[in-house]
Amino acid sequence: MPVPDIRQVRRRCALLLPVVLLLLGAAAPPQRPAVDPEPVVGTDRGAVRGRAHGAYDTFEGIPFAAPPTGARRWRLPEPAPHWEGVRDAGAPGARCVQLPVLGPGGPIGSEDCLYLNVTTPAGGRAADGRLRPVMVWFHGGGFFSGSGDTYRPDRPAERGGAVVVTVNYRLGVFGLFAHPELGGAPDFALADQRAALRWVRANAERFGADPRDVTVFGESAGALSVCAHLTSPASAGLFHRAIVQSGSCSTTVPPGAVLPGLGRYEPFVPEWRTVEEGTLAAARLGCGGPAGVLDCLRRLDTGALATADLMQRFSLVSYGNGTLPLEPRRALEAGRFHRVPVMQGATRDEARLFLVQTLAAYPIGDEAAYRARLERSFGASAADAVEARYPVSAHPTPAIAWATLLTDASFICPALRDGAALARHVPTYEYRFSDRGAPNFTGLPEVPGLPFGAAHGFELPYLFTMAPLSDPQRRLADRMTDYWTAFARTGVPTAPGAPPWPRHGSAAAVLSLAPGAGGIRTVDARAEHHCALWDAQWPGVTTAG
Template identity: 35%
Template sequence: MARGVKLLLIWILCRGVNVVSSSDERTVVPLVSTANGKVQGTMNHAVDSSRPVYAFYSIPYAEPPTGSNRFQPPIPAKPWTGTKDATKIRNYCIQDQDGWNELCQTLKFPMKSPADPASYSEDCLELDVYTPDVNAKLPVMFWIHGGGLNGGSGHDYNGTALSVFNNVVVVAINYRLAHLGFLSTGDSLIPGNMGFKDQVEALKWVNQNIHAFGGDPDAVTIFGESAGSWSTSSHLVSPMSKGLFKYAILQSGSILSDIVVNKNAEYHFNEAAILLGCVNGSKSEITDCVKQAPVEDIHQVIVKTSGNMKYDRVTVDGEFFPKHPKYLYEEADFSDTKIMVGTTEHEMYMYISLWSFDGQYNYGTFLEEIKFANELFCQKDTVTVENLNKIAKFYLDKDISEMDEKSYREKAIEITTDFTMEFPVLNLTNTFVERGGTAYLYLYSHSPSHMQTIRPRDYGAHVDELLFLFGYGFIDPNELNERVTYTNDENTFALQLMKYWVNFAQNGDPNSEDLPKWPKYNLESEEFAVLQPQPNVRQLFRKEKFQF
């Protein structure tokens, strides 16, 4: 255990952080003046810590995208009079909330979105700010949530522990999701990428206002996981995002994944229009019908098509993406750009574990399981029967007659992790470095102890690192966040993980003297950090897997 992190853990668990008396002025939640008006927040504490974090919830950064503003780029929030109450969460963006909560429950993820339909609205373009000191000039960590671009919320992530233990300002945003965020006609009628443009507007708001919360607008790091990483990797090459952030952290996702960019936008728009009953008239008239559809009807279409990711994909709209992101990456100059990027070791455990089958598990079942997962993320020519057989034969290290269900499933997780996450992320990282960028590559490899009772082995699965990065072992439970108890080693690991991330946000380098060394990634040595309770360094191997 690194000495500095060990001392910090003892400090947190045994004494609290910066104990403040009730008369200390910091026990009074400050009133913050933004360019739009005043906001009044609330005070949070991490477990066993007396140092407050000031939380400001549901600050609007854009006007409600309703009525004639539906499917349009966001409009900056207008000023308000008086003081806006930012002590509680207001709205979540419209989504299939039941499906999202069921997924979180199945995976034992200690968060959920509200079950009350009234909590979901088109009027959801808001953000949360967590700050330990409104009078400072601290690095800013701008969080973009995942959820396949069709679920989740910035409100799901409590930034208290990350903020107070590391002296940073944390911003977590909402952006439009599913059809309301990414539906496109494939032309100027509805160009698409509304959700990405929301993220740009939120970044502009941060650049203009974060100084009032103790943040440094010149030290903004964007970070996101899964679809949040699709987003983050998109901002690296979008001209709309240029100059709005300094560093980027990409967790388990790449905009260069096969299926993220919608190649049949108009076809999928027409499918959605039919479900909404918009079937008569010219293309312009059908588009107007969709724009004017009751939001309840759109919500039902979102629920009906949830899990079919073809509706929730980005488009080459000529503005956010002037051309396909593949070409933007290949042509970019990243010589002044630094990223941290990586995946978890068993990303696809969460999908494979949800796949059910009838009868005996055999080689045919194994191929079906690979096909099921890969079709979510890969083009059709990758998941042909012929190609699946080639892939299976390459990965299987023993005769089919010796394979049982456990062996098959472990190989299915390895294969689908490589094809859906590992290869696209490595492809992006290699291109980024070839174009002059500085990258720190990681592999997260630890299963949270509270999940090990439901998993067949110590899997480091999709989203697992977020439990430690956001310090869920240090956060008091509430109606949306369950308390998770971790071992002392895991709490130490959580502090290490936070510090790597915050070091990078401060300096563009995750390293410090009290942490195990994390080398820069280069195309010769191909070294990366393995993030687990005892971090170490490895090199890439079996590169022949890329042949597929």
Template identity: 35%
Template sequence: MKDVSRRALLALSGAVGVGGFAASAAGGSSAGRSTAGPDATVAHTPLGVLRGVDQGGSIVWRGVRYAEPPTGEHRFAPPRPVRPWNGTRAADEFGHAAWQVRMAPGQPVSPHQDEDCLFLNIWSRGKRGRKPVIVWIHGGAFVFGAGSDYDGTVLAERADVVVVTINYRLHAFGYLYQAERAGSGNAGLLDQIAALRWVRANISAFGGDPANITVMGESAGAMSIGALLGTPAARGLFHRAIVQSGGARPIFSETKTATDVTNALLRILGISPSHSDRLLSVSASELNQAAEKLASDSDMGGEHFHPVVDGEVLYTHPLRSLSGDVDLIVGICRDEANQLTKLLPQFGTGLKENTRQLVGSRVWAHLNTVYQRTTSAGRDAEMDLLSASFVGMPSVWLGAAARSAGARVWHYRFDYPDAGPAGPVHASDLMFTFGKVDPKQLKDGADFKVAQRLADTMVDAFTSFARTGCPEVDGRDWPALAHGNGRTMLFEPKFTLAASLLPTQQVAAWRHVDPTLF
């Protein structure tokens, strides 16, 4: 049981990256070799020269600064563009991760944390040509995670795409709303926009096409994309999006609610709201500890730090301001909440109560009745309802709003039962997304070859979408959503098509719920 919990916590933390499979990935899955020659690793950007590392099948540039350090008086301020430099900078080591907190005992977090954290990493098979670009926004409940937790080697080598992973400010550093500081409640979102601007301006030096950028993210990363889709400052910075276990949530639609979080943090720190300027002088570790204490509270579903409709960065809820310019793949795992409710007590109790408060007791009772009546045998109706309120329905709502705005949308559901000890739960799809299956993370007795084939297919589907705008799954047609036509791809060994992302009777039960409440 302890081993199952450890594996679950690793999956929850996005442990699919540099430690476990980077070395093996560089050798086995290459569809081509990196550019030969002494200058293969030297990229000449408009800002300066960067020297990366040749992995044999691809080149990686690590720890590339995309914005100036958000330290001192700039702690809660919007990111500042990075200044040009002279000479050649080494890009062979990952930069600091953002300060982060643990949501559960024993949960791993990234080492080497610092406020000076605005770095990105780039993988490419070579600097020639104009390759599709995939920018990965990591998850972690807006309070933990780092771009360096993920390895873009397999995607870069198998599909000849350029992969970028980014850091952004987390919890209080990135999302603490202060009315007197413009952008403070969305600093993490502004970091992501700054990284995308850097990519657009510089990625051609690494073989990437600035006119073909896809953002991809899971959990809080996918939720970030949901917010970016409705953020005016992000328009035109990406052309497609892959939204995994997210949606346009959670969003503070009232600044009062965001201010309540700020005041709660100030109370922990012993600071009066009238002296909130003292937050600039609190040490980073002390602020981090206060954020960790607040994050363990089940109030607001245990989700205290996330974007806010502030009138500066987000003018309204993202679902009200989507354009039809960005096509989407939107998907979920079949059993999103099943494991989270056990690993994160504040999530299990908080999500239920928060949803009840948002929709009202009468609607909540109706939802429970419908789920009890329609949940198939062998499944847990309450877990299915919590999964739906967490990311299931937000994914449905995001897809519907994007389609109404004129975008093309594809739905998928990750159903592979052997994805982990608890099955296809939240974050169990991450190692498949990055193309390298760790057999130790699979369910006991799972067929590794079947699992790796599924990973290959998912990589091919997502990268074909990034390349052409039309995903291909194992040579089969994957139809985009049309009015009245669901057609959801099920990522499992059979690769079947289902009628809809969630059971239609259950989706119908939410019809009187305002999606912008979430």
């Protein structure tokens, strides 16, 4: 067996959430068979011509802000220019600059990338004349990969009667760079998303939707974005409901959990840390003078900036500034967030997708290797308590045992902790996606001893058209679409013929989602995932201490 290139493994796993690159960033946008006629809608910047697809229409590649190029690099988004005539909206706009997901190669995409896509039920308003709810999707990809056009939202539009908007936003060093000359870390990626929400507020009614009924939703880095908007004063009034999928405000991955030597992953970091990184990066790029640093950096071409190091180094969202005064999880605990209903959840086997990328190079082949990881990630004092609750003997393989505890510690229990904080102030609904037979649409092969199960992102084909589903899975997809779009309409997730979804507040208040008879049911997720253990053994992550 050839020895793996460890440098390549480290490069691909420099962060944990960027696994979403493989889920979302690599696929070409699905082809949509268009039929005549071509619908035309007038926006506040000019008219756009979309494409009709029978039960739904699409309008793609609509600019929602001016191109952030040249002197606009690292500036807050400005309004898109007006245009004359009718602009063709039959294809997506350019993706934001990013590196290829698989294999070598230079940057792809463009800095001129602030485009969005609208999918709306045919005919605009509902049959009774009412305006439709709007669902605005923020893609995943670790904040340095992905694009809105990867997702085909015909199911929530056609079945759920929602108008769905998918959004591009600046990535990596272009979206999350910081420097003293910028006044800190403006979090341009979040500013782009806010600009898209302002576009929705100005234009939703033109597409038959209600600008006073906007739901933001996203998965992984997109979910972290939703969390940020929930706790950002700058996002006040731009949305009315929020859905957080596999990326809660408290998502944190312990050191060495996936890759030896990799430190603790926290998606939100203090602004001073990012500013320091920006100052050092500018100096390494030859722009470290006492003044004019940004002018120097803006003269560099895209390729000089879109390196693997810089795109990943600047993929963390800064707090302690005007956008995010507090670390988001602390803001939730303090009740400092927008009072909107929230739906959030995780998949049952989140961590398996992260581990399959490194398991061949760093196997967990026996109990000794398992114990070594426990001590590296949680410390020797906590290892005994964790091992007692997650013994290797209770799982098919040591790798599955490790993936199970990592899912609980990093995703499910932190999300439940956030849910408790949210539920003190707003209606909160929590789910667990549990279909361990969900389709693997990532392009990654399974590794021996670690099937994907219900891995990170594997709920996405049930909400978007992304992969073939079996008949029972299609029925589950219908129920999930009903829940999601009902929440967007009313703030309460309901589905005809499906079990009721209780609000957070009782022990068995998490809705488990799986196909088949009895597959949708409430569970006591705190007990099933040993959250009391993580509250005690890993304070500061699942508790506010």
